[in-house]
Amino acid sequence: MSEQYDVVIVGAGNAAFCAALSARESGARVLVLERAPEDVSGGNSRFTAGLMRVAYRGVDDLKRVIPDLSADEIANSDFGVYTEEQFLDDLARVTENRCDPDLAELLVKRSLDTVAWMNAKGVRFTAAWGRQAFNIGGRFKFWGGLTVEAVGGGPGLVQNLTVAAKKHGIDVWYHARAMALLHDDDGIQGVRVKRDGRTIEVAAKAVVLAAGGFQANPEWRTRYLGPGWELAKVRGTRFNTGDGIRMALDAGAAAAGNWSGCHAVAWERNAPEFGDLVVGDQYQKHSYPWGIYLNAEGKRFLDEGADFRNYTYAKYGRVILQQPGQFAWQVFDAKVKSQLRDEYRIKQVTKVVANTLEELVAKLDDVNAAVALEEIKAYNAAVRSDVPFNPNIKDGRCTTGLAINKSNWANTLDTPPFEAYAVTCGITFSFGGLRINTDAQVMSSDGEPIAGLFAAGELVGGIFWFNYPGGSGLTNGAVFGRIAGASAAKAAISAG
Ligand SMILES: Cc1cc2nc3c(=O)[nH]c(=O)nc-3n(C[C@H](O)[C@H](O)[C@H](O)COP(=O)(O)OP(=O)(O)OC[C@H]3O[C@@H](n4cnc5c(N)ncnc54)[C@H](O)[C@@H]3O)c2cc1C
Numbered sequence: 039m040s041e042q043y044d045v046v047i048v049g050a051g052n053a054a055f056c057a058a059l060s061a062r063e064s065g066a067r068v069l070v071l072e073r074a075p076e077d078v079s080g081g082n083s084r085f086t087a088g089l090m091r092v093a094y095r096g097v098d099d100l101k102r103v104i105p106d107l108s109a110d111e112i113a114n115s116d117f118g119v120y121t122e123e124q125f126l127d128d129l130a131r132v133t134e135n136r137c138d139p140d141l142a143e144l145l146v147k148r149s150l151d152t153v154a155w156m157n158a159k160g161v162r163f164t165a166a167w168g169r170q171a172f173n174i175g176g177r178f179k180f181w182g183g184l185t186v187e188a189v190g191g192g193p194g195l196v197q198n199l200t201v202a203a204k205k206h207g208i209d210v211w212y213h214a215r216a217m218a219l220l221h222d223d224d225g226i227q228g229v230r231v232k233r234d235g236r237t238i239e240v241a242a243k244a245v246v247l248a249a250g251g252f253q254a255n256p257e258w259r260t261r262y263l264g265p266g267w268e269l270a271k272v273r274g275t276r277f278n279t280g281d282g283i284r285m286a287l288d289a290g291a292a293a294a295g296n297w298s299g300c301h302a303v304a305w306e307r308n309a310p311e312f313g314d315l316v317v318g319d320q321y322q323k324h325s326y327p328w329g330i331y332l333n334a335e336g337k338r339f340l341d342e343g344a345d346f347r348n349y350t351y352a353k354y355g356r357v358i359l360q361q362p363g364q365f366a367w368q369v370f371d372a373k374v375k376s377q378l379r380d381e382y383r384i385k386q387v388t389k390v391v392a393n394t395l396e397e398l399v400a401k402l403d404d405v406n407a408a409v410a411l412e413e414i415k416a417y418n419a420a421v422r423s424d425v426p427f428n429p430n431i432k433d434g435r436c437t438t439g440l441a442i443n444k445s446n447w448a449n450t451l452d453t454p455p456f457e458a459y460a461v462t463c464g465i466t467f468s469f470g471g472l473r474i475n476t477d478a479q480v481m482s483s484d485g486e487p488i489a490g491l492f493a494a495g496e497l498v499g500g501i502f503w504f505n506y507p508g509g510s511g512l513t514n515g516a517v518f519g520r521i522a523g524a525s526a527a528k529a530a531i532s533a534g
Contacts, residue, residue, distance in 0.1 A: 043069040043209075044530035045523070046229050046242040048216040048282055050074075051081030053495025053515030053522075054248035055199035056152075058208045059159050060523025061246070066530050068208045068523075069240065071231060073215040073249070074277045078315065080196035081250050082274035082467060082496065083512065085313050088188030088195045089166055090516070091509035092149040093122040102154040103186055104163050114176070115165065120183040122146050128183060128507040132349055136296070136503035140476050141518075145501065145510070148517045153186060156516060160202040162189040169379070172430045179430055182348040184509040192318065195512070216281065219245060219289045225489025226289070243530035244490045246522045247480070248515070251468035251496040252280030253300060254312065262297045262470060269364050270355070271305050273321070273464040276312040282497045286472050289491065292483040295499025297470030301506050302355025305464025307365050307388050320381040323461050324351050327447050328377050328429070329370035330417055332402065332458075333361040336409030338417065343446035345432070348508035352466070359463035367402050367460055369414070372453040377429060388460035398456045416440065418450045467511065471499035478522035490533070492526045494518035 045061040047054045050072035061068045072079045094100050096119055101107055125146040129137050157163060165171075166187040171178035188195035203210060213234050220228040220239060228241040252258040254276045259267040287293065306321040314321075326342045327350075333339050340357050344350050358366050370378065382389075392398035395414055399407040420437035427435050427449060437443045472480050472493045479487035495515035502510070 040238045040240070041069070042241040043067050044242070045244045045246065045526045046071060046240055047246045047248060048229065049081060049248035049250060049495070050079050050210060051083035051248065051250065051495065051515065052195060052199065052512050053519035054246070055203055056156065056516045056519030057246040057248055057494055057523035057526070058203050059206060060520040061527040062206045062208050064524050064527030066527035070203065070208060070210040071214045071216050071229065072210060072212045073281070074212065074275070076212040079212055082278060083515070084192045084196045084315065085274040085318055086192035086195070086512060087169065087319055088191040088512070089169070089184055089509040090153055090186050090188070090512045091125065091184050091507060092153050092186050092513060093120055093125045093146055094150055094185070095119050095121065099150055100165070100185065102150065103157055104165060105157070107165070111165070114178060115167070115171070116177055116179040117165070117185055118180055120185065124183060125149065128349070129510070132505040132507055133503040138500040141474070141501050144476055144521070145514055145517050149513050152517045152520050153513070155520065160205070161195060161198040163187065164189050174430060181430055182346045183507065184348055216249065216285065219285050219491070221289050226491045243533040244492065244526035246526050247282040247286055247472070247491070247493040247497060248495045248519060249282030249497060250275070250278030251471065252283060253278060253465045253468045255279035259465070263300055263468070264298060266359060266364070267465070270302060270359055270463045270465040271309050272312045273303070273305060273319070273466050274313040278467070278496065282493070283471055286480055286491065286493065289488060290482045291488060291491070292473040292481045293470065293499060294473035295470045295501070296503040297499070299469040299504055301352040301466035301469070301502070302359065302463050303351050303466060304354060304358055304368070304461040306386060307460035307462045309464065317384065317386060320384045321386065321464065322381055323368055323459055325370070325378045325382060326368050328374040328449065329368050330414070330444070330451065331366045331368055332405060332410050332413060333366050334363045334404050334406065336399070336406040336413050338413060338442050339366070341442060341445050343436070343444045343448060349505070351508065353505040355463040355465065358461060363404055365404070365460060365462045367405060367458045369398070369451060369456065369458045371449070371451045371456050373449055375457065382459065390458050392456050393454045395451065395456060398458060402458055403460065414451055418452060421448045421450050423450065467496045469499065469502045471497040473500060474498050474518070477525040478518050479525060490529055492522040494522040
C-alpha cells in the first residue's frame, strides 16, 4: 500500500467534510478522496442554497448558529420557533411514517448542536430572509421551519468546510476516485483509488463513505426508480453515480430505504443534462403555489397549493415526469409577479408573456391550446374569492368543484400580462442507500456492523421516503457525518 491513514473519507461534500473534521477532532489522521477535479468538486452540496433545517426554540438558539445576528435584525424579524417535535412531525408526515425512528430522532435532536459545531469550525450562517420570510408591515416573518442558511450558499459552505479541513491538517486528494473497499474477515482495511488515472491502494483503519446517491447514473435511475427516469435532468453534480453504495454492497452491506424513491423538483425544461455550477439551483421553479400547472393536454394535474412549498416541491418533480412529454407549464398573472422567486428572473428560462389568455395558451409550446383555455376559465370560476389571499399561512383560499382542486393560495388568472414557464423533472438525489445504525456504522446484510465501515449523507437509506422537508439534506449529512467521523476515529484508534 502506498499510503496509510487512520480514516479515509470518500467524497468531498458536506457530509464528507463534517466527517473529516469530526474524525480529526477525535485525533485521527484523515484523508479525503474527491472523485471530481478541484474546480468542480464539492458534490451536490456546492449546488445548494445552503439552507439547513434546524430545530430551535427562539432567537437565543439561533444565536448559537448565527452569533452575529444584530439587534436590528432581531427587532425586524419574527423567527418564531421550530421545535424538535415540529421537525419530527414534519419528517414523519412527509415520509408517511416510514422514516427510521432512531435515525430521524438523532437528525432532529442533533440538528442545532451540529450546525453550531460547524459554525465553531468556521462555517458562517445567516437567516434566510430572502427565501424563507415574507415582509409583513416592515417585519420579516419566517415560515416553513427553514430559517438558517450558509453564508455564500452551497459554494460558501463547501469553501468554508474545505478551508477548515485544510487548517486542521486534513489531506484532500482531488481527481481521486475510490474504486473498491479493501476488506477481509477483520473488516475494512483500506480503499483502492484511481488518482489522476493511476490505481493505488490506500490503507485505512476505518473508512467513511460520503459519496452521494446514484441520481447521476441513468442506468441505475431506470433500474431502481423505474422506466422514464433516464429522461430526468440531474440538478447537481454528475459525479454521484452510486459508487459508495456499490462498493459497500460489494463488501456485504445491507440496502435500506426507498430505492424507488427520490427527491425531484420542477426544473427548467431546457436545462442541461447535469447541473451547472454557474446557474446553481436557479433552474428550479418553486413558485407554483402562486399559480397553476398545465400539461401537454392543457390540463391541471396536481394541487399546487396542497401545502407550503417546502413540503411539496420535492415530490412534484416525479408528477411532472409522469405527464405526457415529461413537461409542464407554470402559469401566473401580474398580481403575483412580485412574489415570484429570484430564479424566475434568470436569463436561462423558457418563458412566454401575453396580454390575453387566448394569446398565452397559443404560445405554450406542445400544449393543446383550446383545452388549456377552457381549463384556465374553469379554474378562475372555481376560486373562492371571498377568502383573502395570504401567502404567509395556509390561507384556505381554494377552488371548489374541480377534478383537482387547489387547496390554498388560489388566485384567479385575470390580470395581464400573463407569464408561463416551461419545466421538466430535475432529480436532486436518490432516497435508497445503505443501512446504518445510530453510530453511523454500515450494517451488513447479516445484521451486524461491518467493522471499520461508516456512512453519511445522501447514500444512507431509510431516512427520507416519498418526500422530504426542504433543507434536511445538508442537516442530515452534517449530523451523520459528524457522528460517522467520531465513530470512525474511535474505531481507528482502538485498532491501534
Ligand atoms: C440544486 C440543488 C439544491 C439543493 N438545495 C439544498 C438546500 O438548500 N438545502 C439542503 O439541505 N439540501 C439541498 N440539496 C440537497 C443536498 O445537496 C444534498 O442532500 C447534500 O448536499 C448531500 O450531501 P452529501 O455530502 O451526502 O453529498 P455530496 O455533497 O453530493 O457529496 C458527494 C461527494 O462524493 C464524491 N464522490 C462520488 N463518487 C466518488 C468516488 N467514487 N470517490 C470519491 N469521491 C466520490 C462527489 O464528487 C462529491 O464530492 C440541494 C441539491 C441540489 C442538487
